[in-house]
Amino acid sequence: MTVPMTDIPSPPRPPQKGLVTWIWQNFFGSLGNSVLTLVILWILYKAITGAFTWAVLDATLAPATIRECIDAGGACWAFIQDKWRLILFGTYPFDQQWRPALALVLFLLLVIATCIPASWKTQERKRWMFGLWLVGILLIGVLMSGGLGLPHVEIRFWSGLPLTVLLAVVGMAACFLASILLALGRRSSMPAIRWICIVYIEVIRGVPLISLLFMANIMLPLLLPADVTIPNIVRAQVAFIMFFAAYMAETVRGGLQAVPDGQYAAAKAMGMGYWQSMIYIILPQALRITIPSMVNLFIAGFKDTSLVIVISMLDLLGTANAAKADPEWLGLFIEAYVFIAAIYLAVCASMSWYSRRIERRISMRQQH
Amino acid sequence: MRTLLKSILAAGVIAAASATTATAGAILDEIKERGKLRCGIYQNVPALATLDDQGRWQGFDVDYCRALAAALFGDGDAVEFVTMTFAQGMPAVKSREVDMAGLAITYTIGRDSELGLDFVGPTLYSGHGFMVHKRTGATKIADLNGASVCVVAGTVTDSLISDYFSARNLTYTPVAFENTNQRYEYYENGRCDVVTSEIPFLGTRRLRMKNPDDHVIFEEVFAKSHMGPVILESDPQWSNVARWVHYALIQADEFGINQENIDEMLKTEDPELQRFLGVTETLGEKMGLPNDFTVNIIRATGNYDDIWERNFGMKSAVKLPRGLNALAKDGGLQWAPNWR
Structure with missing residues (x-):
């Protein structure tokens, strides 16, 4: 017996839910859920009103003394109004601070341009982007350190946000490259290279970053001849690259292992050599897989x-600490930390937002 | 591994050798050749070394570095400040990482004779006292039996308390910190009952607590304290320079010469002033400095009184009277030998 198609009952349409029913079912479905919802609502209410009272209602704006701030009981934004340039630029000469500011803006523009997919559509645009970066880095270097008529500013005066960004960006770029080499080395068929990479990765991963920084700052000068002095920014930067390269190498290795064996075989069958197959076939796939954990590391x-x-360097946190030590404002610190927390949050949130976008684009491309 | 050990040992031997074989003028010449004084200062200790709104170092110790730089190079800004903790200070002087450590280090016989260091000043006289939470009900040191005390590890205060308490059969629990600011935060939050330091520093800190009235500073002083910059004791000429820069600041205070009236004073007919300012004779040159080094110091930092007022006195947030640090003629302890 054949059943006409039309007789098959269509699955029941979910009943139209209003917002109220949805809230009721999801938040007050059971006694436990109801209690949990109410407790969380109460905590949220307390936290938000508390923060609002502190940051807005009871806050003190310039001009004000610390005593007025303490008596008002809320946030002392007058303190930040007094100190924001110190927190952002630290010991960089005061009348020259437009230079790191401009350098940061330039850098931000470069990053935005790089993040727009349209910038990479054609070969010509790619060439333009490389050119832009080259010119941009040169300009930033001149702005920060001097030249072309700008007075020289020694590297030991670089501090605050520019220092944090410099350490992070140069560090990440260098350790990205180093980590690829390390990951390839660890999977190499040559025992010497493989073992060097394994030992390096395992040793560095077994040591805390702080101890590496101390080594770079205190031990290194003892081992070098007395007349060789390396600025401590460079020393910290190297320690940083060494540390994160080891972690990132393991992430990249994970990506390499996830690429199906067939791809390696196919690359070989095409007559590609080791480097060719890595650069054109394997790495693009492997790195794509590792984007989420890579961004995590960044x-x-x-x-x-x-x-x-x-090691006594004045990065963004260091300058915030310096701001709170001013005898005039002694005793205030939450405001300074909130200020730099907002900067850290903005940077980290945009990084993770952008990585989610890339992931979505890639998964869309793979579905097509 | 063995080569690493070897090179560490070699570095140690070289450092030790260079420390003992340095001769008259060696350090002074090296600094002059470098053209810049390397000065160790605290990072963020109010009144001693903090960054101002414009990112310039300010503080009592900072001014001493500037004065020394002005004496050497005629430029108070010819200083490279290296920030460090108390524990790093004396090793940094020994290893020649810095020429001078301005960390308010207390002058003791042990440090002077055993460590091969030389002390300038004392530039700052004071006494060690206690601040306690009022709720403890303590009013004198004898009440502190069994109390927990916040101290900075490795400082003289640490050992002074231990001596003082054991001599009187009192006990206490030390709570040690690496850094001064931390210690006050933890004290205010109740991690310990007592915090101890030189009385002027306690006063500054109390001003900034949420409820200054909840804290009592005992009038009793349990130990005297006398602090100053520290340098290496291997080049007598360099030691002289550092010492006489301090005396120049005191002497200028005695004469009443400051940044405003220095040009006026240079025209003086008073032979004593002329000798001091290097207008006549060659006192500066004989020491290995420009003859007008006192003028350069005063132009850069003012005299001792100016430095005091800027960092501890009425022009600062601390608002301390000169007290023990007044000139000898005003009943204090600051005093300079004859300038002839």
Whole structure:
């Protein structure tokens, strides 16, 4: 017996839910859920009103003294109004601080341009982008350190946000390259290279970043001849690259292992050599897989740059600490930390937002 | 591994050798050749070394570095400041990483004779006292039996308390910190009952607590304290320069010469002033400095009184009277030998 198609009952349409029913079912479905919802609502209410009272209602704006701030009981934004340039630019000569500011803006523009997919559509545009970066980096270098008529500013005066960004960006770029080499080395068929890479990765991963920074800052000068001095920014930067390259190498190795064996075989069958097959076939696929964990590492790395304060460097956290030590404002610190937390949050949130966008684009492309 | 050990040992031997074989003028010449004084200062200790709104170092110790740089190079800004903790200070002087450590280090016989260091000043006289939470009900040191005390690890204060308490059969629990600011935050939050430091520093900190009235500073002083910059004790000429820069600041205070009236004073007919300012004779040159080094110091930082007022006195947030640090003629302890 054949059943006409039309007789098959269509699955029941879910009943139209109003917002109220949806809330009721999802938040107050059971006694436990109801209690949980109410408790969380109460905590949210307390936290939001508390923060609002502190940051807006009871806050004090310039001009004000610390006593007025303490008596008002809320946030002392007058303190930040007094100190924002110190927190952002630290010991960079005051009358020259437009230079790091401009350098940061330039850098931000370059990053935005790079993040727009349209910038990479054609070969010509790609060439343009490389040119832009080259010119941009040169300009930023001149702005920060001087030249072309700008007075020279020694590297030891670089501090605050430019220092944090410098440590993070140069560090991440260098350790990205190093990590690829390390990951390939660890999977190499040549025992010497393989073992060097394994030992390096395992040793560095077994050591805390702080101890590496101390080594770079205190031990290294003892081992070098007395007349060789390396600026401590460079020393910290190298320690940083060494540390994160080891972690990132493991991420990249994960990606390499996830590429199906057939791809390696296919590349070989095409007559490609080792480097050719890696660059054109394997790495593009492997790196695509590792984007989420890579961004994870970038975010962790950006925040970990603040560890350089243990070797007395004035990064963003260091300058915030310097601001709170001013005798005039002694005793205030929450405002300074909120200020830099907002900067860290903005940077890290945009990184993770952008990585989610890339992931979506890639998965869309793979479905087509 | 063995080569690493070897090179560490070699570095140690070289450092030790260079420390003992340095001769008269060696350090002074090296600094002059470098053209810049390397000065170790605290990072963020109010009144001693902090960054101002414009990112320039300010503070009592910072001014001493500037004065020394002005004496050497005629430029108070010819200083490279290296920030460090108390524990790093004396090793940094020994290893020649810095020429001078301005970390308010207390002058003791042990440090002077055993460590091969030389002390300038004392530039700052004071006494060690206690601040306690009022709720403890303590009013004198004898009440502190069994109390927990916040101290900075490795400082003289640490060992002074231990001596003082054990001599009187009192006990206490030390709570040690690496850094001064931390210690006050933890004290205010109740991690310990007592915090101890030189009385002027306690006063500054109390001003900034949420409820200054909840804290009592005992009038009793349990130890004297006398601090100053520290340098390496291997080049007598360099030691002289550092010492006489301090005396120049005191002497200028005695004469009443400051940044405003220095040009006026240079025209003086008073032979004593002329000798001091290098208008006549060659006192500066004999020490290995420009003859007008006192003028350069005063132009860069003012005299001792100016430095005091800027960092501890009425022009600062601390608002301390000169007290023990007044000139000898005003009943204090600051005093300079004869300028002839």
